[in-house]
Amino acid sequence: MRERGIVSRAYRAIEAQRLVAMRRRGGCMSSLLGGVGIGLASGFLLLTLGRIAGISGIVGGLLGPPGPGDRAWRVAFVLGLPLGAALVAAASPDAALVVFPTRGAPLLAAGVLVGIGTRLGSGCTSGHGVCGMARGSARSFAATATFMVVAAATVFVVRHVIGVAS
Amino acid sequence: MRVLAGLAAGTLFGGGLALSNMTSPAKVLAFLDVTGAFDPSLALVMGGAVATTTLAYAQVRRRARPLLADRFELPAQTTIDARLLAGAALFGVGWGLGGFCPGPAVASLAFGHAESWQFVAAMLAGMLVMRGR
Numbered sequence: 001m002r003e004r005g006i007v008s009r010a011y012r013a014i015e016a017q018r019l020v021a022m023r024r025r026g027g028c029m030s031s032l033l034g035g036v037g038i039g040l041a042s043g044f045l046l047l048t049l050g051r052i053a054g055i056s057g058i059v060g061g062l063l064g065p066p067g068p069g070d071r072a073w074r075v076a077f078v079l080g081l082p083l084g085a086a087l088v089a090a091a092s093p094d095a096a097l098v099v100f101p102t103r104g105a106p107l108l109a110a111g112v113l114v115g116i117g118t119r120l121g122s123g124c125t126s127g128h129g130v131c132g133m134a135r136g137s138a139r140s141f142a143a144t145a146t147f148m149v150v151a152a153a154t155v156f157v158v159r160h161v162i163g164v165a166s
Numbered sequence: 167m168r169v170l171a172g173l174a175a176g177t178l179f180g181g182g183l184a185l186s187n188m189t190s191p192a193k194v195l196a197f198l199d200v201t202g203a204f205d206p207s208l209a210l211v212m213g214g215a216v217a218t219t220t221l222a223y224a225q226v227r228r229r230a231r232p233l234l235a236d237r238f239e240l241p242a243q244t245t246i247d248a249r250l251l252a253g254a255a256l257f258g259v260g261w262g263l264g265g266f267c268p269g270p271a272v273a274s275l276a277f278g279h280a281e282s283w284q285f286v287a288a289m290l291a292g293m294l295v296m297r298g299r
Contacts, residue, residue, distance in 0.1 A: 115292020121253020
């Protein structure tokens with residue numbers, strides 16, 4: 001038990017350092033600008049293709065039976081996501097900093113839950129949280145409030161009740 | 167043209183995610199860790215995104231139709247039902263557990279971490295389970 005405590009504290013210290021470093025480099029402007037970029041992309045997708053920029057829906061639509069002429073733009077969008085990330089990281093290397101507090105089986109479980117939950121709930125942080133709320137959709141407000149509260153509660157339980165080293 | 171539009175939208179979206187470090191689960195989890203190492207950045211990202219999208223949507227919706235499609239494909243459902251809330255809750259657990267949601271996970275593939283691929287594979291598996299349901 002004592003050894004686990006020491007290891008936990010070590011991980012937390014490393015994690016805290018990384019977060020502080022990210023915050024110092026990141027700052028308010030990167031967050032706001034990134035958000036604006038997301039917003040502009042969403043507006044652009046609605047303007048050109050008449051679609052909601054909900055990534056779970058865009059990806060989910062690829063997994064189902066293909067609608068008429070519906071696949072190509074989805075593939076292009078999905079490929080664009082890492083492309084855009086790579087371009088930004090080329091200009092600003094801090095953008096490429098990725099830290100995984102959760103790994104292994106819990107991360108896989110998280111992925112499955114996200115996959116099932118976003119399809120069952122017809123959306124995610126982009127679909128409901130950004131686009132749905134921007135449309136004034138009551139469904140999206142309800143969904144967003146739900147997943148925000150549940151996600152925060154999950155983190156609380158994992159980090160402060162169970163006490164898993166993050 | 168539709169393909170180019172999709173590519174441009176995805177690229178801009180992914181760029182925004184990376185710029186704001188939403189592609190890093192640690193950053194996201196720090197926001198969700200309200201009683202712990204709280205980092206409010208995600209609120210700024212969401213705020214900037216929602217504000218921009220609201221303005222953009224208001225402009226775009228004035229049009230009769232999109233530039234490269236016959237009509238707007240907007241969700242028609244309005245009722246808040248158990249399916250929506252259950253799905254949102256499950257998604258919330260997954261997001262709180264892993265710190266990844268679909269967009270940032272796919273965007274983070276650019277940085278080549280095994281964990282990104284693992285998450286995306288698991289996410290696709292979960293989505294496939296829901297196919298047709």
